[in-house]
Amino acid sequence: MRATVIYGAGDVRVETVPDPKLLEPTDAIVSVVRSCICGSDLWPYASMKRSERGRRIGHEFLGLVEETGADVTTVGKGDLVVAPFVFSDNTCQYCQEGLHTSCEHGGNWGTKDVDGGQGEAVRVPQADGTLVKLPHTEDDDLLASYLTLSDVFSTGHHCATTAGVNERKTVTVIGDGAVGLSAVLAAKRLGAEQIFLMGRHQARTDLGREFGATDVVAERGEEGIAKVLELTSGQGTHTVLECVGTKPAFEMGLGVVRAGGTLSRVGVPQYEEGPIGPALFRRNVTITGGVAPARHYIPELLVDVLDGKYQPGKVFDRTIGLEAVPEGYRAMADREALKVLVK
Amino acid sequence: MRATVIYGAGDVRVETVPDPKLLEPTDAIVSVVRSCICGSDLWPYASMKRSERGRRIGHEFLGLVEETGADVTTVGKGDLVVAPFVFSDNTCQYCQEGLHTSCEHGGNWGTKDVDGGQGEAVRVPQADGTLVKLPHTEDDDLLASYLTLSDVFSTGHHCATTAGVNERKTVTVIGDGAVGLSAVLAAKRLGAEQIFLMGRHQARTDLGREFGATDVVAERGEEGIAKVLELTSGQGTHTVLECVGTKPAFEMGLGVVRAGGTLSRVGVPQYEEGPIGPALFRRNVTITGGVAPARHYIPELLVDVLDGKYQPGKVFDRTIGLEAVPEGYRAMADREALKVLVK
Numbered sequence: 001m002r003a004t005v006i007y008g009a010g011d012v013r014v015e016t017v018p019d020p021k022l023l024e025p026t027d028a029i030v031s032v033v034r035s036c037i038c039g040s041d042l043w044p045y046a047s048m049k050r051s052e053r054g055r056r057i058g059h060e061f062l063g064l065v066e067e068t069g070a071d072v073t074t075v076g077k078g079d080l081v082v083a084p085f086v087f088s089d090n091t092c093q094y095c096q097e098g099l100h101t102s103c104e105h106g107g108n109w110g111t112k113d114v115d116g117g118q119g120e121a122v123r124v125p126q127a128d129g130t131l132v133k134l135p136h137t138e139d140d141d142l143l144a145s146y147l148t149l150s151d152v153f154s155t156g157h158h159c160a161t162t163a164g165v166n167e168r169k170t171v172t173v174i175g176d177g178a179v180g181l182s183a184v185l186a187a188k189r190l191g192a193e194q195i196f197l198m199g200r201h202q203a204r205t206d207l208g209r210e211f212g213a214t215d216v217v218a219e220r221g222e223e224g225i226a227k228v229l230e231l232t233s234g235q236g237t238h239t240v241l242e243c244v245g246t247k248p249a250f251e252m253g254l255g256v257v258r259a260g261g262t263l264s265r266v267g268v269p270q271y272e273e274g275p276i277g278p279a280l281f282r283r284n285v286t287i288t289g290g291v292a293p294a295r296h297y298i299p300e301l302l303v304d305v306l307d308g309k310y311q312p313g314k315v316f317d318r319t320i321g322l323e324a325v326p327e328g329y330r331a332m333a334d335r336e337a338l339k340v341l342v343k
Numbered sequence: 344m345r346a347t348v349i350y351g352a353g354d355v356r357v358e359t360v361p362d363p364k365l366l367e368p369t370d371a372i373v374s375v376v377r378s379c380i381c382g383s384d385l386w387p388y389a390s391m392k393r394s395e396r397g398r399r400i401g402h403e404f405l406g407l408v409e410e411t412g413a414d415v416t417t418v419g420k421g422d423l424v425v426a427p428f429v430f431s432d433n434t435c436q437y438c439q440e441g442l443h444t445s446c447e448h449g450g451n452w453g454t455k456d457v458d459g460g461q462g463e464a465v466r467v468p469q470a471d472g473t474l475v476k477l478p479h480t481e482d483d484d485l486l487a488s489y490l491t492l493s494d495v496f497s498t499g500h501h502c503a504t505t506a507g508v509n510e511r512k513t514v515t516v517i518g519d520g521a522v523g524l525s526a527v528l529a530a531k532r533l534g535a536e537q538i539f540l541m542g543r544h545q546a547r548t549d550l551g552r553e554f555g556a557t558d559v560v561a562e563r564g565e566e567g568i569a570k571v572l573e574l575t576s577g578q579g580t581h582t583v584l585e586c587v588g589t590k591p592a593f594e595m596g597l598g599v600v601r602a603g604g605t606l607s608r609v610g611v612p613q614y615e616e617g618p619i620g621p622a623l624f625r626r627n628v629t630i631t632g633g634v635a636p637a638r639h640y641i642p643e644l645l646v647d648v649l650d651g652k653y654q655p656g657k658v659f660d661r662t663i664g665l666e667a668v669p670e671g672y673r674a675m676a677d678r679e680a681l682k683v684l685v686k
């Protein structure tokens with residue numbers, strides 16, 4: 001089959017690789033109907049050390065079940081399914097607590113014997129615990145929204161949920177990438193009435209407004225902080241959804257969070273140490289968030305996506321075929337595209 | 344009157360200072376019946392830069408109301424009252440949310456025109472918002488327990504509460520100082536059934552066991568982490584109550600917190616930057632805590648102290664008179680005394 005392999009910074013290729021096959025009785029093989037490129041794929045695209053063998057990439061996909069192992073009971077051939085961005089057994093203690101990203105038998109796509117999502121098909125370990133069945137559809141928009149459950153909408157929801165967003169809390173979302181916009185939508189869904197979106201790309205912040213942002217703050221750093229404080233009587237917002245992952249974004253978040261408030265991070269931190277000294281302590285600010293257990297959230301979010309009430313798939317602004325994936329990376333890295341769907 | 348003044352590291356004196364007087368109609372004058380020395384007083388005692396004028400010190404006290412300003416309505420002459428370790432109006436937005444430490448009209452003891460607690464009397468600003476009336480008693484043990492509401496028991500409770508301790512959560516308490524032991528008691532009070540106390544001073548950890556610790560871990564650093572992991576099937580505990588404030592204590596806390604768990608800090612951080620990078624993020628660990636809004640917790644905790652159900656005053660293992668305060672500092676700094684009561 002054809003699948004995407006990354007060999008180093010800037011070097012993504014679509015190649016012929018071995019077809020996946022069942023290795024364990026708990027496996028399924030899924031042929032990919034939709035996949036996409038993630039903001040987090042851009043980190044290795046920017047900085048991965050050159051590798052002779054390369055590695056498979058892509059962790060968001062939905063598709064049709066082609067084959068299942070003997071122990072798989074919840075999905076079968078022909079089912080349309082979505083996979084969260086990590087696999088999990090859905091039965092261990094962590095999964096039962098809703099923390100599928102810490103599953104005792106879980107793991108990542110694009111690792112040994114486990115295909116990446118940006119390809120024609122994927123061997124799915126722990127199929128019962130991982131895959132969630134979807135109503136069949138050929139509607140492109142609905143398929144796009146389905147696909148966001150795999151990562152980006154679930155991640156935005158994780159950010160808003162762990163931050164404790166509700167109808168009484170003010171919200172700042174940092175970042176106008178697909179996760180930031182998804183976090184706006186998630187905050188709106190949880191009832192937030194005042195959502196500041198910090199971002200400077202107008203096409204993106206326009207979608208942010210459509211998703212529920214009440215104010216857009218284009219300024220960054222100290223100026224951005226001053227602007228949010230000015231809009232909140234000098235207090236900042238109860239919750240901050242940090243959807244970038246850089247240290248300046250985190251620091252800006254600390255500058256706009258209200259005393260007693262919560263900053264939740266869902267952008268993978270690109271720093272080891274952060275400013276969590278006495279200033280933070282005196283203000284009783286909570287730092288939370290992390291890798292989103294998408295599997296835990298999919299059933300709940302799917303209901304609202306099926307309703308048509310929320311259309312998180314609008315974050316995709318470009319659709320390409322599998323062979324064009326390298327061009328998709330380039331477009332996202334150059335900020336020509338917000339998020340690229342692979343059909 | 345006589346009061347304590349600190350002039351620099353190791354230089355604490357009891358001196359004659361001006362008697363406090365009412366400056367605002369919202370003030371009260373309280374004559375101090377009991378005060379004490381806090382672990383946090385030991386930071387300036389260890390490192391304060393020499394000052395010619397010195398500054399007043401002490402932030403935990405209870406006493407009798409001697410005089411009140413015209414606007415004070417909730418306490419009157421002769422009332423026995425406890426003061427939390429910061430003053431507050433109890434009416435602003437932050438106070439209404441229970442975050443009295445961020446009060447818009449609040450402040451610290453031992454600052455301009457506001458006496459420190461380690462003296463004969465104190466001018467109390469915002470008396471209605473700050474002071475909590477106590478049933479009169481001459482019982483030394485009950486007075487000692489009352490006094491812990493001012494800071495140490497309320498701080499332990501803040502730590503346990505913000506960490507989310509309940510009957511389903513395992514707990515690690517880091518530090519066998521008075522706050523650490525109070526945190527053990529607070530965790531027990533909130534229903535925790537498994538409480539690991541990390542500390543190495545047996546007289547203190549014995550009191551920790553009496554307060555509810557189920558296991559004592561004397562090892563520190565990597566060995567301490569290994570021990571707690573061994574006792575928790577390699578997972579760590581759901582909550583970590585970090586009651587020291589040093590970076591090694593914080594790092595040890597991160598080593599013993601379970602994925603999806605919460606580390607709460609109530610020891611003032613003696614560091615500016617901390618390790619909150621990808622490792623923490625991948626495990627969805629929450630960092631919370633801060634300066635405890637004692638005023639918010641006093642009414643609730645007082646009920647259980649009056650009951651005799653909890654005796655947090657047991658953290659005091661030495662009682663001295665006001666003139667002996669300098670010796671009290673020395674004894675606490677040298678770890679001869681756990682916490683010194685001033686009578």
